[in-house]
Amino acid sequence: MKIVVASGKGGTGKTTLAVSLALALAENGHAVTYADCDVEEPNGHIFLKPTVTRSETAGVSIPVVDSKRCTACGECGQMCRFSAIVCLGAPPLTYPELCKSCGGCLLVCEEGALSEGVREIGLVEEGWCGDLLSSPHSPVRYVGGRLRIGEAQSPPLIKRVKACIPDEGVAVLDAPPGTSCPVIETVQDADFVLLVTEPTPFGLNDLMLAVEMVRLLEIPFAVGINRAGVGNDDVAEYCHKEEIPVLFELKDDRRVAEAYSRGEPIWRNLPEYRDLFFRLGHGILEDLT
Numbered sequence: 119m120k121i122v123v124a125s126g127k128g129g130t131g132k133t134t135l136a137v138s139l140a141l142a143l144a145e146n147g148h149a150v151t152y153a154d155c156d157v158e159e160p161n162g163h164i165f166l167k168p169t170v171t172r173s174e175t176a177g178v179s180i181p182v183v184d185s186k187r188c189t190a191c192g193e194c195g196q197m198c199r200f201s202a203i204v205c206l207g208a209p210p211l212t213y214p215e216l217c218k219s220c221g222g223c224l225l226v227c228e229e230g231a232l233s234e235g236v237r238e239i240g241l242v243e244e245g246w247c248g249d250l251l252s253s254p255h256s257p258v259r260y261v262g263g264r265l266r267i268g269e270a271q272s273p274p275l276i277k278r279v280k281a282c283i284p285d286e287g288v289a290v291l292d293a294p295p296g297t298s299c300p301v302i303e304t305v306q307d308a309d310f311v312l313l314v315t316e317p318t319p320f321g322l323n324d325l326m327l328a329v330e331m332v333r334l335l336e337i338p339f340a341v342g343i344n345r346a347g348v349g350n351d352d353v354a355e356y357c358h359k360e361e362i363p364v365l366f367e368l369k370d371d372r373r374v375a376e377a378y379s380r381g382e383p384i385w386r387n388l389p390e391y392r393d394l395f396f397r398l399g400h401g402i403l404e405d406l407t
Contacts, residue, residue, distance in 0.1 A: 126324025128295035142395035149287030154262035168245035168260035182235035185209035194223035317349035
C-alpha cells in the first residue's frame with residue numbers, strides 16, 4: 119500500500135509530516151518503508167538518520183554510435199523529436215542530456231550502427247532506521263535517491279527509487295513539490311495522496327493545482343493543513359466547498375520549527391503530537407481497507 123505525501127508548493131512541511139507519519143505507522147505495528155522521492159533535494163535522511171546498507175548508481179539508456187557502420191542516412195535524427203541525436207554527416211552527433219531513452223533511434227537504424235549505452239544520473243540508497251522507535255517495533259525501511267548535480271531529468275531516478283519499495287507493508291512516499299513530471303511519476307500508482315498545504319494565498323493557489331492533478335489521475339486524496347492560524351480561512355472554505363476531507367490542522371508551533379532546524383523529527387521531540395499521527399495513519403489505512 120502506497121501513501122504519497124505531496125504538496126503544490128515547497129516549504130509546507132511535507133517532509134516533516136511524511137517522516138512522522140512513517141514513524142507512527144511503524145510504532146503501530148506496520149511494516150513501513152519511507153521512500154524519499156524528492157531526489158533533487160532529499161532531506162528525509164536528515165531526520166530519520168538511516169544506516170545505509172546498500173547503495174548503487176542509477177543510469178538511463180543512451181545511443182552509442184558505431185562510426186564504422188553508420189551511413190549518415192539521417193533516420194535517427196528524424197526520429198528523435200528532442201534533438202538528442204543529430205545527423206550532419208557520419209557519425210551523427212549525440213546529446214545525452216536531451217535523450218529520453220525511448221530507443222526509437224535504435225529501431226530505425228537499419229545498419230545497426232547504434233547500440234545502447236548507459237549514462238549515470240544519480241544514486242539510490244537503501245537502509246534502516248530504528249533508533250527513533252520504541253522497542254520491540256520493527257525499524258523503518260529507508261529508500262532514497264540523490265540526483266546527480268546538473269542533471270535535468272529526475273523521473274527516471276524516482277522510478278528506480280520506487281522499484282526498491284517492497285510489495286508488502288505500507289510505503290510512505292515523500293514527493294517532490296509542485297505538480298510537474300517528477301510529482302506525476304511519484305503519485306501515479308499510489309493508493310492515497312495526502313496533500314499538505316498552508317492557509318495562505320500561495321498555499322491555496324498551489325493546493326488547487328495539486329487537487330486538479332490527483333483528480334485527473336483518479337487517486338483518492340485528502341488535505342492536511344500545516345501552520346494553521348498564520349493566514350486566513352480560504353483553504354478550509356475551499357476544501358469545504360469542494361467536499362475535500364481535511365484530515366488534520368497542525369497549529370503553527372515554534373517548537374516544530376526549532377526541532378526541524380536541528381534535524382529532529384517532531385515525533386520524537388514533541389510527544390504531544392503522537393496522537394495526531396497515530397490517528398492520521400489509522401484513519402488513512404481504515405479508509406483504504
